[in-house]
Amino acid sequence: MSHTQVRPTDMRVSAPKVTARTLLEKKRRNEPITALTAYDYPTARIVDEAGIDLILVGDSLAMTVLGHESTLSLTVDEMLHHARAVRRAVSRAFLVVDMPYGSYHLSTEDALRNALSFVKQGGAEAVKIEGGHRRASLVEELTAAEIPVVGHIGLTPQSVLRMGGYRVQGRSIPEMEELLGDAAALEGAGAVALVLEGIPRELAEQITAAARIPTIGIGAGPGCDGQILVFHDAFGLTFEPLAKFARCFSDGSALLREGVERYSEEVMARRFPLDAESYHLPREIASSAVMPTTPVSRAS
Ligand code: KIV
Numbered sequence: 001m002s003h004t005q006v007r008p009t010d011m012r013v014s015a016p017k018v019t020a021r022t023l024l025e026k027k028r029r030n031e032p033i034t035a036l037t038a039y040d041y042p043t044a045r046i047v048d049e050a051g052i053d054l055i056l057v058g059d060s061l062a063m064t065v066l067g068h069e070s071t072l073s074l075t076v077d078e079m080l081h082h083a084r085a086v087r088r089a090v091s092r093a094f095l096v097v098d099m100p101y102g103s104y105h106l107s108t109e110d111a112l113r114n115a116l117s118f119v120k121q122g123g124a125e126a127v128k129i130e131g132g133h134r135r136a137s138l139v140e141e142l143t144a145a146e147i148p149v150v151g152h153i154g155l156t157p158q159s160v161l162r163m164g165g166y167r168v169q170g171r172s173i174p175e176m177e178e179l180l181g182d183a184a185a186l187e188g189a190g191a192v193a194l195v196l197e198g199i200p201r202e203l204a205e206q207i208t209a210a211a212r213i214p215t216i217g218i219g220a221g222p223g224c225d226g227q228i229l230v231f232h233d234a235f236g237l238t239f240e241p242l243a244k245f246a247r248c249f250s251d252g253s254a255l256l257r258e259g260v261e262r263y264s265e266e267v268m269a270r271r272f273p274l275d276a277e278s279y280h281l282p283r284e285i286a287s288s289a290v291m292p293t294t295p296v297s298r299a300s
Pocket residue numbers: 037056057058059060061098152195197218228230
């Protein structure tokens with residue numbers, strides 16, 4: 001926004017606030033839950049105004065916005081900075097903030113402190129943590145501290161080093177059993193929803209049927225209670241080839257590139273700015289003889 005532009009009035013209609021309970025009711029009514037990531041004020045505002053149910057300030061921020069190779073290096077302070085911007089934009093969606101790698105791995109006390117900062121300073125309505133049954137006691141502790149938790153199982157990007165790459169999970173009977181157990185353990189510990197990432201659709205359907213809490217899939221097929229995509233993948237702002245599960249719904253890069261090129265052409269041809277886009281002196285000064293004279297440069 002330019003400094004002189006008047007801030008437009010808030011165009012958002014007063015739609016009911018989405019909470020964890022709304023998501024649960026949607027699952028009960030078999031109504032799809034919509035979710036997207038967002039990392040800054042303008043994109044979060046677009047997503048919220050479009051009526052998306054859940055906005056995740058995902059740690060994919062490290063890759064999509066900050067240009068890192070994985071999510072591992074993201075810090076709590078970086079996440080807080082983006083969460084605050086998103087918070088200022090969101091009025092309807094359920095706002096979930098991802099806990100970065102290392103922010104919940106040292107001790108329960110450290111995890112609680114970091115999660116509380118996401119709620120108190122970042123305005124999170126829930127935090128998301130990656131991992132299965134081993135995270136159940138942490139989910140219980142966070143829930144006991146009144147912090148709703150979204151679990152995340154399957155292909156968990158923070159496990160990239162242990163997994164040796166981003167690999168689809170749950171393709172064997174023991175892995176399927178483990179993931180079914182993970183989902184049950186997280187639900188039992190009080191998780192309000194589960195992200196299922198990078199698992200066979202048949203397994204996601206089985207987890208979804210067994211779970212009383214909503215499942216939100218990414219690369220987990222159509223049988224989940226909801227779907228989430230990374231904003232930059234969905235709107236053409238990712239520079240690498242997309243994963244099989246991602247779909248580009250509009251080509252944001254092409255649109256922006258075309259706009260930038262048009263701007264450059266107009267400036268080069270001196271067609272921007274026009275007179276109508278310029279400020280003017282008051283007529284009495286512009287037409288008067290008292291216009292200040294330009295000082296002559298004394299530089300030799
Ligand atoms: O960080 C992220 O964007 C995520 C989604 C892939 C669910 O965790």
